Amino acid sequence: MSDQPEVPLPDFIIELLAPYPNSPPQLLAHAELHFITGPLKGIRFVGFGIWEARVGYDSPSVSFPSRPYVTVYREERNWPLVRPIDEHDEADQQACADLKHRILMAYADEIAAEMGPTVEGEEAMAVEEAMAAWKQRMSVTSAPPPAPFDQRRRRRRRPRK
16 A cells, blocks of 8 residues: 555546637647646646548547657657657557547537537438447547657768768
């Protein structure tokens, strides 16, 4: 037994926002995490984006907030602000995948709520079946996790002049 008191896990709600007027057309929505209990109560995490499905994928993708930076070789990269504690631990990678899944499910529920009252009869059943099929695909298929850092291709150093 540890001497530390048990801290409850924070509960949060996912707030979806419409894209800004100057956002790329592929951006479907912005998402924020609003913490309502636990040690993070009253704090919100911003910067999540829901994007249209890429070619070859069935569902939209979620991007985590990141900070751009430039390497010494003048390559532009992004440093993710929300990432697994250990990139080699499957449980940590699954936690990030679960967060993306929860954001996509909140987006699907929002779309279903917007479309629900406008369609009636057989069309409403078709919309519900399409949303259920989409949710089923989302729970079964997801993008493969990124390769660990040591397996990624590294750029060769340029010789100095």
